[in-house]
Amino acid sequence: MWNDTVSNRTVGNLALVLRSRRGLEALRVTRLLCGLICGLISLLAPALVQAAEVGYFRIATGPTDGTYFPVGSLISSAISKPPGSLDCADGGSCGVPGLIAVSQATEGSVQNIELIAAGSVESGLSQADVAYMAYFGLGRFKGKAQFDGLRVVATLFPELVQVAVRKHSGIYALEDLAGKRVSLGAKGSGTTLDAEVIMAAHGLKIDSYKPLHFGFGESADRLRLGKLDAFFIIAGAPVPAMVDLAEQSNITLLPIKAPAAERLRKAFAFFVPRLLPAGIYRNVEATETLSVGAQWLVSDRLSEDLVYNMTRALWHPSTRRVLDSGHPDGRLIQLKSALDGLAIPLHPGARRYYQEVGALPQAK
Numbered sequence: 001m002w003n004d005t006v007s008n009r010t011v012g013n014l015a016l017v018l019r020s021r022r023g024l025e026a027l028r029v030t031r032l033l034c035g036l037i038c039g040l041i042s043l044l045a046p047a048l049v050q051a052a053e054v055g056y057f058r059i060a061t062g063p064t065d066g067t068y069f070p071v072g073s074l075i076s077s078a079i080s081k082p083p084g085s086l087d088c089a090d091g092g093s094c095g096v097p098g099l100i101a102v103s104q105a106t107e108g109s110v111q112n113i114e115l116i117a118a119g120s121v122e123s124g125l126s127q128a129d130v131a132y133m134a135y136f137g138l139g140r141f142k143g144k145a146q147f148d149g150l151r152v153v154a155t156l157f158p159e160l161v162q163v164a165v166r167k168h169s170g171i172y173a174l175e176d177l178a179g180k181r182v183s184l185g186a187k188g189s190g191t192t193l194d195a196e197v198i199m200a201a202h203g204l205k206i207d208s209y210k211p212l213h214f215g216f217g218e219s220a221d222r223l224r225l226g227k228l229d230a231f232f233i234i235a236g237a238p239v240p241a242m243v244d245l246a247e248q249s250n251i252t253l254l255p256i257k258a259p260a261a262e263r264l265r266k267a268f269a270f271f272v273p274r275l276l277p278a279g280i281y282r283n284v285e286a287t288e289t290l291s292v293g294a295q296w297l298v299s300d301r302l303s304e305d306l307v308y309n310m311t312r313a314l315w316h317p318s319t320r321r322v323l324d325s326g327h328p329d330g331r332l333i334q335l336k337s338a339l340d341g342l343a344i345p346l347h348p349g350a351r352r353y354y355q356e357v358g359a360l361p362q363a364k
Contacts, residue, residue: 057101059296060112060124064105067236067329068125068294071156072103074326075296078319079310094316096309109190110140116299117147123302127159127234128270128293130190132343139193149300151347153311155293155340157332160276161194162233162289164223164242167250171230174202174254181210183219183231194292195232197268201260220245230254234292236329238280246281253281257288264290270343293341294329300347307349315357335359 059076062068079095086092095101104121106112112124113134133139137146165171171180177199184199185191192213196206214222219231220241233239245251253276256264264271274291278284296314298307313319315335323330339346339359346354354360 055098055100057099058104058121058123059101060104060106060115060121062106062108062112062125066108067327068108069103069105070327071294071329071333072125074322074330075314076101076103077326078316078322079313081313088316088318094318095313096306099310110134113147113150113297116150116297117145119299119301123153123296123298125156126295126297127190128155128295128341128343129194129234129268131295131297132268132270133190133193135344139190151298151300151302151307151345151350152342153296153298153307153347153350154314154333154338155295155342157236157294157329158272158274158291158337158340159235159294160237160274160289160291161198161256162235162237162239162242162276163198163230163254163256164220164233164245164251165230165254166223166226167252167283169229171254174199174204174256174260177230178204178208179210180229181212181227183212183214183222183228185213185219185232185234186215187213190292191232191234194234198232198256198260198264198290201264201267216241223251224249236294237276242281246284250283251281253284253287253289255288256290261288261290268343270341272341291341293337295341298347302347302349304347304349304352307347308352309349311350311353315353 057076057079059072061072080099080101081093081095081097082100083098088094106115106124109126109130112121112126113131115121116124117134130139131150131152134141134147135150137144141147163174171177182195182199184195196211199206199209212228214228214231216233216235216239219228219233222228223231224245233242242251261271261273265273270292271290272293274289276287276289278286315338323333335357339354346360351360
């Protein structure tokens with residue numbers, strides 16, 4: 001009996017030892033797995049954080065039948081790199097890892113800036129003059145909170161100042177518009193602000209002519225019918241309304257040149273001298289004028305690294321194919337003109353990229 005008891009105790013102890021050894025082995029395995037998992041997480045953490053920070057990214061653009069929407073779509077394609085896509089070196093996207101960007105249709109520059117300021121979108125396209133007005137609280141932004149958190153990523157393409165008159169009206173220069181009926185563009189628009197300061201630079205204060213406010217299409221119709229003497233358009237050329245007008249009537253464009261152009265450039269940095277080529281509109285000769293840039297804007301709330309990576313993706317050599325084949329204005333989006341007409345600050349991330357590639361002097 002004693003032997004049976006000893007035997008039972010021995011078996012029980014052996015079982016306990018075996019269980020203990022199994023427990024120790026299990027504990028060791030668990031610790032090993034935890035170590036491996038923790039190590040893996042620590043390695044992946046930066047990528048996970050970046051993906052969480054980046055994710056879904058919206059670019060507010062304009063109407064789907066305008067220029068901003070397709071251009072915004074090209075930029076979205078260039079900067080996107082969805083999870084699981086091929087590496088850039090293997091022929092895949094050269095965008096920002098984890099970023100999925102989309103072009104969002106809107107009413108245009110003013111709404112885009114308001115959406116950025118409200119945090120409803122991450123970025124947007126805008127005329128440089130409208131961005132300037134928003135940043136400093138001018139024009140239609142007067143009396144509202146200044147959107148001084150706006151920052152520029154790049155100037156994309158030029159939008160030209162075009163002042164149309166009938167060819168045989170006896171009007172050959174802006175100074176000849178004294179006492180004339182002039183449409184300055186829709187009320188509160190960037191075109192109106194620019195038209196007023198351009199007229200003033202040529203010695204024409206608001207009370208020295210008859211200011212009217214019509215959109216592009218109505219202005220063209222009124223000029224054709226003799227109900228206007230001149231009108232302003234600021235847009236990428238050719239403008240469809242101007243093309244139609246030139247086909248139906250003999251028109252010409254008034255030049256904006258030195259010294260008035262130089263005075264305007266000193267007062268408003270967003271103006272850039274530009275030559276509108278001959279033949280853009282029927283029977284209209286080459287014309288000296290000014291332009292304002294269509295700009296890609298973001299908020300200063302976006303991280304420096306994110307904006308740096310987006311800027312680098314925009315100007316990556318592989319993006320050239322996307323821009324050149326996607327839209328006529330895409331060919332005008334060039335690194336050499338990315339800093340033209342800056343009147344509000346660059347985002348620090350964009351600034352870092354331009355300094356790296358030598359497009360901007362290093363900060364002292």
